[in-house]
Amino acid sequence: CGLWWAEMLKAGDQYKEAASAYFRICGEEPLHAAVMLEQASYCFVLTKPAMLNKYGFHLVLSGDHYKNSDQVSHAIRTYRSAISVYESTTWSHIKDHVHFHIGRWYALVGMHDVAVRNMLKVLDCGNQSKATQEIFLRDFFEIVKKTGMKHEVVGLQLPFINMSSLQVIYEDHRTYASQASVLVQESIWQSLEDDIIPSLNSGKSNWLELQSKLLPKKYKESNVCVAGESVKVDLEFRNPLLISTSITNVSLICELTSNSDDLKVDKHPSSISLGTESSAEHNQGTTSGFSSFTLSEVDLTLGGGEKKLVRLTVTPSEEGILKIVGVRWRLSGSVVGVHYFQSAPGKAKTNKGRRKNKLTPTDALKFLVIKSLPRLLGSIDHLPEKLYAGDLRYLVLELKNKSEFPIKNLKMKISHPRFVNPGNHEEEVTTEFPDCLKKGHEQNFVKSETSSVFSFPKDVSLQGDKSLRWPLWLRAAIPGTISLYFTIYYEMENVSSIMKYRTLRMHYNLKVLPSLETSFEITPSPSKLQECLVRMDILNRANSDSFQIHQLSTVGCRWGISLLERVDTILPSKSLLPGQALSCHFMIKDNRRSATEEEKTMSIPPSQTDVKLFAQDDDEKLFDIVNSPLASFHESE
Structure with missing residues (x-):
C-alpha cells in the first residue's frame, strides 16, 4: 500500500510527498530500509527546486543500511553518489565521513588502490577531533600496508608545505663564511665591495654587470652555481x-x-x-x-x-x-x-x-x-661574543683554500675600522698579550695602511692544505651591539672564463658592555699661556666588574702631563668598583715652540706624555700608545 501510494504521488509530480511516503514505510529490516531511503533520495533530487541536501543525506543513510546488510557494493555506490553533493560545500565533517567510509569499504572488497585514493582525501583532517584523526590515520596505514607496495602521491597534504617560505640560497661569486653572513642584506655587502670589485674597460662595474658580460648570451638571466x-x-x-x-x-x-x-x-x-x-x-x-x-x-x-x-x-x-x-x-x-x-x-x-x-x-x-672553482674558507680565532668598551684583543684571521688551484691578489675591507684593524704578517707576538703592547718589548708592530682596503702581500697564494694566519686587532670603541662585516676578495687564474674572482663574506655580532665613562673640564692657566688645568672625572658604568686604572697618556707628542696629586691618593683602593667615581687633577702643557723647524719636530720624553696612575712596582712598564696598534685606533676616532 505504501509503495502504491508513493508511486501515485510520483506520477502526479509530488516528489516531496513521495519521499515522505518512502521514509514512512522504512521497516526495521536493514536491506528494505536501505532501498526505501535510496528511493526517497531520488524523489528529493526531482523536486523543483531540487532538495540536494536531503538527497545527499538520505543517500548516506541508505549506504549505512546497505553496509549493515552486507551489501558493500551498493553501500559504495550510494556514498559515491553523495560525494557530488558535498564536494563543493564547506561541510568538512560529512565529506571526511563519506571519503573515509568509501575507502574502508573498497578495502573490504579487495580494491586497495582505490581505497588508498579515497583515504588520502581525509588525511588533511585538522578540523576533526584528535580521536577521529587517530582512527583515520590508523586505518589508512593499514590499508596501504595490505596493498604490499609503496605509493607515490603527488599533492599529499600531510604535512602541509608553506610555499611562501621557500628560499633558495646558493653561492656564485659571493661565498659566505656562516649562516649569519647569508642573512645580511645584500646592499650592505655591495657597499663594502664597491672599492674591491674590479672594473671592465674604463667604466666601473659591480659583480652583477661583470657576470652579464662574461656569461654566454642565452645564460645572462641564469643563476650560476659551482660544481661541488x-x-x-x-x-x-x-x-x-x-x-x-x-x-x-x-x-x-x-x-x-x-x-x-x-x-x-x-x-x-x-x-x-x-x-x-x-x-x-x-x-x-x-x-x-x-x-x-x-x-x-x-x-x-x-x-x-x-x-x-x-x-x-x-x-x-x-x-x-x-x-x-x-x-x-x-x-x-x-x-x-x-x-x-x-x-x-x-x-x-x-x-x-x-x-x-x-x-x-x-x-x-x-x-x-x-666547473669546480677554489673556495676560500675563513674564520677568526678567539673572537669574543661579549667584552667591555675600550677592551683591546689580539685576534687571528685564518684563511684556507682546499682546492688544488691557487688563489691570489687577496684584498680585505672591514666595515668598522674603528673596531678592527688588520696587523702585518711580520707581527709575531712573542710575548704574552697584553705585555706585548708595553714599552721596552721589541715587537715588530708596523703601522697599518690608512686605506679603507687592506691588500695582502703580492706573494700570498693559497692552495691545497696551506693556510694563512693573519693578525687582527680588535678594540671595542663604544658600548652596544655591534655588527662587524668583513669582505675578502680573491682572484683565480686560468680556472673559469665566467668567474675570474670571488668574495668571502664574514659577519659577526659583538656585545659591548659599558665600562669607564670619562669627562673633562679644562681651564686655561692664568699665569702661563701654554698650560691648562684639567679635571678628569671617571665613573665605572659596569654592573659587576671592577677596573684598575693603569696609566694616563696624551696622543701624539704635543701635550705633556703633570699630576697635581700623589698617585696613591687618586685611587687608594687600586680598583674602581661598580658605580664608583673618582676625580683627578693635572696640568697639561703645550710643548710646541714657534722657533726652529728642528725644535718643532723634537719628541717629548715619554715621562711627559705617559703618567702612571698606580702605586705599584716601579719597574712596571707603561703601554706604548705611539705605535701600532693603539696609534692606528686613535687615528680612527
Whole structure:
C-alpha cells in the first residue's frame, strides 16, 4: 500500500510527498530500509527546486543500511553518489565521513588502490577531533600496508608545505663564511665591495654587470652555481593534525642535464595522483653509472600543529643545467609524498637586487652549473661574543683554500675600522698579550695602511692544505651591539672564463658592555699661556666588574702631563668598583715652540706624555700608545 501510494504521488509530480511516503514505510529490516531511503533520495533530487541536501543525506543513510546488510557494493555506490553533493560545500565533517567510509569499504572488497585514493582525501583532517584523526590515520596505514607496495602521491597534504617560505640560497661569486653572513642584506655587502670589485674597460662595474658580460648570451638571466658546492633550499613543513606525525627521507627532486639546449620547464600534475616511480626518475643525472648530484635527506617529527623550517641541499658534481623540480618525503614507510614547485614564488637569496626581465616561477630554481672553482674558507680565532668598551684583543684571521688551484691578489675591507684593524704578517707576538703592547718589548708592530682596503702581500697564494694566519686587532670603541662585516676578495687564474674572482663574506655580532665613562673640564692657566688645568672625572658604568686604572697618556707628542696629586691618593683602593667615581687633577702643557723647524719636530720624553696612575712596582712598564696598534685606533676616532 505504501509503495502504491508513493508511486501515485510520483506520477502526479509530488516528489516531496513521495519521499515522505518512502521514509514512512522504512521497516526495521536493514536491506528494505536501505532501498526505501535510496528511493526517497531520488524523489528529493526531482523536486523543483531540487532538495540536494536531503538527497545527499538520505543517500548516506541508505549506504549505512546497505553496509549493515552486507551489501558493500551498493553501500559504495550510494556514498559515491553523495560525494557530488558535498564536494563543493564547506561541510568538512560529512565529506571526511563519506571519503573515509568509501575507502574502508573498497578495502573490504579487495580494491586497495582505490581505497588508498579515497583515504588520502581525509588525511588533511585538522578540523576533526584528535580521536577521529587517530582512527583515520590508523586505518589508512593499514590499508596501504595490505596493498604490499609503496605509493607515490603527488599533492599529499600531510604535512602541509608553506610555499611562501621557500628560499633558495646558493653561492656564485659571493661565498659566505656562516649562516649569519647569508642573512645580511645584500646592499650592505655591495657597499663594502664597491672599492674591491674590479672594473671592465674604463667604466666601473659591480659583480652583477661583470657576470652579464662574461656569461654566454642565452645564460645572462641564469643563476650560476659551482660544481661541488651545495645549493640550499629552506622550506617550512606544517602538521595540520592534532597528533604527532613522523616524516622521513625528506629530499629535493632535481634534474641535471648536460645538454645546454634542454632548457624547457617541465610540466607536472598539480592534482593528487598516484604512481610508483615518477619522482625517482627526476633524481637521476644524465651520466650513466653514477649520479651527477648528491641530495641531503632529513628526518623530522612534527607535533600537533607544529611548524618546522627544513633545510635541504643538492650538490651538483658536474657541469650542466640544474633544475630543482620539487620535494619528496616518506610517510610511515609506505607512502611517498611529492610536491612540485611549478607554482612556487621562489626567493633566491643571492639574487636580491638583481634587475632581471620577467622571470617564470621556476627561474629561481634553475642554475647554470660551472666547473669546480677554489673556495676560500675563513674564520677568526678567539673572537669574543661579549667584552667591555675600550677592551683591546689580539685576534687571528685564518684563511684556507682546499682546492688544488691557487688563489691570489687577496684584498680585505672591514666595515668598522674603528673596531678592527688588520696587523702585518711580520707581527709575531712573542710575548704574552697584553705585555706585548708595553714599552721596552721589541715587537715588530708596523703601522697599518690608512686605506679603507687592506691588500695582502703580492706573494700570498693559497692552495691545497696551506693556510694563512693573519693578525687582527680588535678594540671595542663604544658600548652596544655591534655588527662587524668583513669582505675578502680573491682572484683565480686560468680556472673559469665566467668567474675570474670571488668574495668571502664574514659577519659577526659583538656585545659591548659599558665600562669607564670619562669627562673633562679644562681651564686655561692664568699665569702661563701654554698650560691648562684639567679635571678628569671617571665613573665605572659596569654592573659587576671592577677596573684598575693603569696609566694616563696624551696622543701624539704635543701635550705633556703633570699630576697635581700623589698617585696613591687618586685611587687608594687600586680598583674602581661598580658605580664608583673618582676625580683627578693635572696640568697639561703645550710643548710646541714657534722657533726652529728642528725644535718643532723634537719628541717629548715619554715621562711627559705617559703618567702612571698606580702605586705599584716601579719597574712596571707603561703601554706604548705611539705605535701600532693603539696609534692606528686613535687615528680612527
